[in-house]
Amino acid sequence: MVREVNESSDDDEDNTQYDVAGVNLQEPRKQLEDLMIDYIAGQESGDWTETCQIGRNKVDFKLDSGSQADILPEDCFKNTGLALLPSKASLKSYSGHKIKALGKTIANLKQFREETAADPTLAKVKGHIMNGWPVDKHHLTSDVGPYYAVHNELVFCDGIIFLGNRVVVPRSMQKDMLKKIHESHLGIVKLKQRARAILYWPGMNLQIEDTVAKCAICQSSRKTQPAEPMIQHDIPDRPWSKLGADVFHLGVNYLLVVDYYSKFPEVQALQDHTAHSVIHELKIIFARSGTPDLLITDNASQFVCEDFRTFQNMWEFRHVTSSPRYPQSNGQAERCIQTVKTLMKKAKVSGRDPYMALLEYRNTPLDGTEGYAPAQLLNSRLLKSRLPTSSTLLQSQV
Secondary structure (H helix, E strand, O other): OEEEEEEOOOOOOOOOOEEEOOEEEOOHHHHHHHHHHHHHHHOOOOOEEEEEEEOOEEEEEEEOOOOOOOOOOHHHHOOOOOOOOOOHHHHHHHHHHHHHHHOOOOOOHHHHHHHHHHOHHHHHHHHHHHHOOOOOHHHOOOOOHHHHHHHHHEEEEOOEEEEOOEEEOOHHHHHHHHHHHHOOOOOHHHHHHHHHHHEEOOOHHHHHHHHHHOOHHHHHOOOOOOOOOOOOOOOOOOOOOEEEEEEEEEOEEEEEEEEOOOOOEEEEEOOOOOHHHHHHHHHHHHHHHOOOOEEEEOOOOOOOOHHHHHHHHHHOOEEEEOOOOOHHHHHHHHHHHHHHHHHHHHHHHHOOOHHHHHHHHHOOOOOOOOOOOHHHHHHOOOOOOOOOOOHHHHOOOO
């Protein structure tokens, strides 16, 4: 942030020279932007401070590890007497910090650049980003108008327009992105949450709703009546400490394990329906993500036999079973099974890879988690998928 530290009372001073960290500068706005760029390009964490003499004002210019370092807000300069307008310098920060890594996450990055350049509406949007927006929406053409509500967050860098960390999709690519979003058949709410986390174009939500409404697979899987409510468990205070597990059948038998904290599901195909197979797959899952404090299952024979008790004691976790003939008491696993089975059924009907649908589910924000997805809650980052995703969201926050 930028804040004013003190002001000189010398009214006769009309100084156009600026001192930044002891260096006399002729171009204050560019130099301040370059300071921010140096921080963004060279610092991934930690505090960074410079003191700037802006005319009569001495300004403490500070970015810390808790700030949004890859955004250049106008408010940063409100006490300096400078207007932060888009420039080649500000674009340089994004080119170096965002696009370089973004290229690793978008297979068709070149196509995004080409289609953005060819899109007449985005060409106008780019012009406003570079040269400034009008004070009133009514001065914009009808195709650019919808972007005005978010114009303060729009940035053009290296051929692509961003809305924060979200990629602005050119009109020619919206149909393809919509198809990729819908491939997982997560349902209207989840699909919109997933799309809003990484992509943007005006009318995107309505197009998703229309696509789902016209999809025979989605409509055939709609619930006809509400199921009996599941019993809610206390939410643990950390990931992977409390798990639910169950076995379900969908062509073959599967073991499902779900984390009560993050709602992150693990799905493993079973060679057979025996306790030995269940234990073997649980060992694989635990070796990958760790041993839980508590595992909740139903009273199926695989979970209440002597072999499972030996496994429990060897790996040192508590095992609690739900009430007999009342699966609702293991509600988290039962609810997750419903979701996963629906996803896998839709994938089978549509000829899609069910594990790709599972990947999208893990990346989709959950209700009541401030917009975080299961992958973020468990792994502190999103998982790379076919949808274009800013590298910031793929980097671990730890």
